[in-house]
C-alpha cells in the first residue's frame with residue numbers, strides 16, 4: 001500500500017516545510033522568494049522550488065545550476081526545524097498503518113517531499129516504524145514516475161507479486177492520475193484541501209471522507 005504524506009497521513013504540517021524551502025533558496029542563491037501564489041498541494045518539492053525561483057525572476061538555467069545545493073540545504077534546514085507532528089496525524093491514519101503492519105502488508109510512501117523531509121515528518125509523527133520504503137521527490141520528474149519506482153522496488157524485494165493488490169492513497173487529483181498511469185488502484189481521501197466533490201470528478205476507485213472510513217477489506221479489494 002502506497003501513501004501520500006501531506007493531506008493524507010498528516011495535515012497542516014506545511015509551515016515549517018515551506019519555510020525550509022524559502023530559507024534554503026536564500027542560503028544557496030541569496031534570492032528572496034515566497035510560496036505565495038504557488039499551488040503547492042500535489043506538487044513535488046523541486047517543482048515548488050523552481051516555481052518560487054521563476055516567480056522571483058530567476059532564469060531556468062540558473063535554477064537548474066543551483067537546484068542541487070538548494071535541495072541539500074532544504075533538507076538540512078527542515079530536519080533541524082521539524083516540530084512534533086503527532087497531533088497532525090490525520091484521523092484513522094495511525095490505525096490503518098498499524099493494521100497493515102500487523103498483517104505484514106508492506107506500506108510505503110509516494111510523496112512530493114524530498115526524502116529527508118518526508119522521513120523526518122514520519123519520525124516526528126510517530127508513523128515511521130510502519131513504513132518500509134518510500135519514493136520521494138528527487139527520484140523522478142513526476143508522481144507517476146514515483147509510483148512506478150515504488151512498485152518496482154516492492155516487486156524486487158519480493159514483497160509483492162503480479163497478483164498482489166496495489167493501491168495509492170492520496171488527497172489530490174495528481175495522486176489519482178499517478179495511480180491510474182500505473183494501473184494501480186486509486187484511493188482518494190478528503191482530508192486535504194481538495195473537497196470530496198472535486199475528488200469524485202476524477203473517479204478514484206474508492207473515495208472516503210477520512211481514513212477511519214477505509215476498511216482493510218475495501219483497501220485490499
Ligand SMILES: [Mg+2]
Pocket residue numbers: 004005006007008041042170171172192
Ligand atoms: Mg497530498
